[in-house]
Amino acid sequence: MTNNNLWFVIINPTSGNGASKKKWPEIERLLKTYKFEFEFMFTEHENHSIYLVQNAINQGFINIICIGGDGTLHNVVNGIMLQNVVPSNLINVGVIPIGTGNDWVKTHGITNHFENAIITIKNGALKTQDVGKIIIENKFKTPMYFINLAGIGFDGFVVSKVNKYKHLGAIAYLSGALLGLFSFKNFHSKVCVNSSIIESKTLMILIGICQYSGGGMQLTKTPNPFDGLLDISIVKNIGKIDILKNVVNLFNGKITNHKKVVKYKCKSIKVEITDSSKPFIQADGELLGTGNLEISIVPKAFSFYC
Numbered sequence: 001m002t003n004n005n006l007w008f009v010i011i012n013p014t015s016g017n018g019a020s021k022k023k024w025p026e027i028e029r030l031l032k033t034y035k036f037e038f039e040f041m042f043t044e045h046e047n048h049s050i051y052l053v054q055n056a057i058n059q060g061f062i063n064i065i066c067i068g069g070d071g072t073l074h075n076v077v078n079g080i081m082l083q084n085v086v087p088s089n090l091i092n093v094g095v096i097p098i099g100t101g102n103d104w105v106k107t108h109g110i111t112n113h114f115e116n117a118i119i120t121i122k123n124g125a126l127k128t129q130d131v132g133k134i135i136i137e138n139k140f141k142t143p144m145y146f147i148n149l150a151g152i153g154f155d156g157f158v159v160s161k162v163n164k165y166k167h168l169g170a171i172a173y174l175s176g177a178l179l180g181l182f183s184f185k186n187f188h189s190k191v192c193v194n195s196s197i198i199e200s201k202t203l204m205i206l207i208g209i210c211q212y213s214g215g216g217m218q219l220t221k222t223p224n225p226f227d228g229l230l231d232i233s234i235v236k237n238i239g240k241i242d243i244l245k246n247v248v249n250l251f252n253g254k255i256t257n258h259k260k261v262v263k264y265k266c267k268s269i270k271v272e273i274t275d276s277s278k279p280f281i282q283a284d285g286e287l288l289g290t291g292n293l294e295i296s297i298v299p300k301a302f303s304f305y306c
């Protein structure tokens with residue numbers, strides 16, 4: 001039986017370089033002030049929130065509050081999408097963003113001010129956005145899900161390097177990108193999208209649902225989390241000096257106008273790596289692995305307070 005009045009709160013104590021843990025006593029006090037009835041748990045290891053969410057849903061919770069950054073929310077979404085007890089769009093998630101990048105909330109205008117974030121949740125207005133579904137060939141075809149942006153290639157490479165600089169916030173992604181620029185090798189890929197086949201040497205392939213990633217960069221042209229479509233940028237063999245010249249354009253979105261960026265809107269996309277390199281795949285800033293992959297959209301699958 002579902003419980004509409006009780007909330008399950010998940011806190012990643014490591015997110016925001018430990019800020020979630022530090023701020024929890026104040027948030028707990030505010031939740032009580034705003035008359036939330038809730039149970040809470042801290043995550044104890046990576047991906048723990050997937051299990052916590054599923055356990056909560058099995059117990060009847062349909063209202064979840066996620067306290068952490070994009071990675072914690074990514075895991076909460078995966079917990080919801082990978083269960084079969086309740087349709088995913090009937091699980092309602094409130095987000096109190098305490099991460100380093102906090103990129104997903106930027107699209108929806110959810111505030112980083114945690115009392116205001118709590119008030120937003122209390123007001124009870126819900127939106128339901130699309131979710132991306134990724135199947136990586138060598139991962140036994142277990143799907144993984146994302147709500148913001150997935151990337152293959154240089155984008156994944158930066159995520160693999162960025163962890164040790166994360167305390168620098170948005171600068172972490174930029175410094176990771178600049179430091180990695182000269183060691184990353186472009187790769188050959190074959191992309192099937194909307195019955196076109198694009199074979200090229202590639203810097204990265206970006207699959208967007210929401211607008212911001214990497215601490216505020218805008219890497220796909222017109223992502224819309226409610227249109228049932230993936231927003232694709234295939235960044236072809238762009239030179240390193242050219243990227244350096246375009247750093248500002250990564251943030252203002254003009255990078256998508258570069259002549260070596262090809263753009264598509266689609267419901268699904270297949271990516272095959274056609275050389276021996278193994279470019280990293282990231283989704284919502286979390287590293288997923290390497291391999292050929294297929295991404296599709298699950299329309300209106302994730303409900304959140306906004």
Ligand SMILES: Nc1ncnc2c1ncn2[C@@H]1O[C@H](COP(=O)(O)OP(=O)(O)OP(=O)(O)O)[C@@H](O)[C@H]1O
Pocket residue numbers: 012013014015016017043044045046047048068069070071072073075098099100101102103166285286
């Ligand atoms: N108890 C824990 N110990 C170690 N890692 C954890 C724990 N709980 C969750 N994690 C992992 O912490 C990682 C980072 O979390 P999250 O992304 O929410 O914070 P952040 O990196 O500060 O924020 P952002 O992604 O917005 O920049 C996630 O990959 C998650 O799996």
